[in-house]
Every structure is written in structure tokens, then in C-alpha cells.
Amino acid sequence: MTVTDPQLAPPPQTRPAIAARAVDVVKTYGRGEAAVRALDSASVAIPAGEFTAVMGPSGSGKSTLIHALAGLDGIDAGQVFIGDTDLTTLAERDRTLLRRERLGFVFQAFNLIPALTAAENIALPLTLAGKRPDPAWMNELVHMLGLANRLDHRPGQLSGGQQQRVAVGRALIARPELVFADEPTGNLDSRSGAALLAFLRDAARTYGQTIVMVTHDPVAAAYADRVVFLADGRIVDELTDPTAETVLARLAGLDATRLDEPVGA
Numbered sequence: 001m002t003v004t005d006p007q008l009a010p011p012p013q014t015r016p017a018i019a020a021r022a023v024d025v026v027k028t029y030g031r032g033e034a035a036v037r038a039l040d041s042a043s044v045a046i047p048a049g050e051f052t053a054v055m056g057p058s059g060s061g062k063s064t065l066i067h068a069l070a071g072l073d074g075i076d077a078g079q080v081f082i083g084d085t086d087l088t089t090l091a092e093r094d095r096t097l098l099r100r101e102r103l104g105f106v107f108q109a110f111n112l113i114p115a116l117t118a119a120e121n122i123a124l125p126l127t128l129a130g131k132r133p134d135p136a137w138m139n140e141l142v143h144m145l146g147l148a149n150r151l152d153h154r155p156g157q158l159s160g161g162q163q164q165r166v167a168v169g170r171a172l173i174a175r176p177e178l179v180f181a182d183e184p185t186g187n188l189d190s191r192s193g194a195a196l197l198a199f200l201r202d203a204a205r206t207y208g209q210t211i212v213m214v215t216h217d218p219v220a221a222a223y224a225d226r227v228v229f230l231a232d233g234r235i236v237d238e239l240t241d242p243t244a245e246t247v248l249a250r251l252a253g254l255d256a257t258r259l260d261e262p263v264g265a
């Protein structure tokens, strides 16, 4: 046998593809004495097709990190990649286009358009791009989200959980490479929150959808494939196949480390 035997050749790609990457990202808000270094040389890789949760103490830089990864905010130093595209070299107009075509967003404020029906809100990213939704995908999404009999309702006629599910539908309708969610269950009761998290987990497992979610809640993080932990603007830890207990233990470790720091450090 020779090394060219396909049985013996190394697998062509054993590591998962990377959907997004931050490399040594620095982001400072304010100037002089009031300056806050929200990201302090933060580096992270988001594997494609996985559900990644981002956790850390309040003010550790979680929202800043996903805003940087999504190209929503500029950064002071470092690089951010979506797939192979370096966002830091793109003009603002091209970044906006990339966001529209390749990314989806679910934020705590649902940002639905009050005058549009649920169906129209879901289809909005495509409508804005002059496209129509694929009827089969639209149908599948609304069924999975339990919105089939609410499609003609306007946001004001929907519960908070239903509005949040419309926002998730809107984030997924264009089949984006990557979905960013910032505390998506923050405004939901625990049952609606659990249903939404199960849906996000299934979107990763069934469709290979890449999802990055910021959360404070160890139970929510336990739905993810992997949790990355931020402290003081850096990634300090990660956990695969998390449970609420293992997440809680890691978070307690982070808080203990911070308490050990001398005041003013």
C-alpha cells in the first residue's frame, strides 16, 4: 500500500470549518480617564454548524464581542473574520451588505415593524433585498416556531414569546451563515424561553445553522454545544457539552478570581 491509498491518507479536514473569528480584538469606549477597554486582545473562533454561548460577568465585554464579530461596531485593533472575509478591511457599505446577506440577528428588543403582519416581518430581510421567501422554507420555519396560525397578526396582537419567535423567524428566513443572538430569552417566561432555546439548538443540529448567543443564564447556556467565557475583555475559558451545573461552576470560578484581585487592579 502507498500513502496515496485513500484508506491511509489523512482525512482532508478533520477540524470543523470556522464561521467567524476574532483575532486579538481591542475595543475601547471613551477617552482619557473615562476610557473603558471593553475588549482587551480578545480572540475566539466560532465553529460552523455549532451553537456557541458567550458568558461572563456583567461588563466583561460579551455584547461588545458579538457586535464586533457581526461588524456592527468598529474595533480599535485586531481582526474579525466572517468565513474568510476580513471585516476590518471592508468599507462600511460593504460591511452593511455582508450583514444583510450573510448574518441574522435576534436581540432582546424584538425590533418588529408594528404595521407589518408576522409573515411580513419574517420575510422582511428578503423583501428589503428585493427577494421573496422560499415557500417551503417559510412553511417549515413557521411550523417549527409554532406560528402557523398567527401569520396575519401584527406584533401588537402577539404575546412576547410569539413576537420573539417572529424575530427568530426573521433572523433565519434568508438562511444566513451565522445568527447572533443577544439575550434572546431575556424577556420571555421560562416555558417560552425553553422552547426558543430548543429551537435554536435544533436549528444547529438539523440545518447546520451556526449560532452565537450571549446569555447570563447557565440553563440557557446548557442548550449550546460550547460555552466561551469572557472576563475583563478576554476569553478566559471554554466548555464543550455544557450542563447548567458545569457552567455555574466555571462562572463561580471567574467571580472568585475577580474577588481575589486587589482593589483598583
Ligand SMILES: Nc1ncnc2c1ncn2[C@@H]1O[C@H](COP(=O)(O)OP(=O)(O)OP(=O)(O)O)[C@@H](O)[C@H]1O
Pocket (backbone or CB within 6 Å): 029, 030, 036, 037, 038, 056, 057, 058, 059, 060, 061, 062, 063, 064, 065
Ligand atoms: N457605548 C458605550 N460607551 C461607553 N462604555 C461602554 C459602552 N458600551 C459598553 N461599554 C462598557 O464596556 C464594557 C463592556 O460592555 P458590554 O456591554 O460588552 O458587557 P457585557 O458583558 O455584555 O455586560 P452585561 O452582561 O452587563 O450586558 C463595560 O464596562 C461597559 O460599561
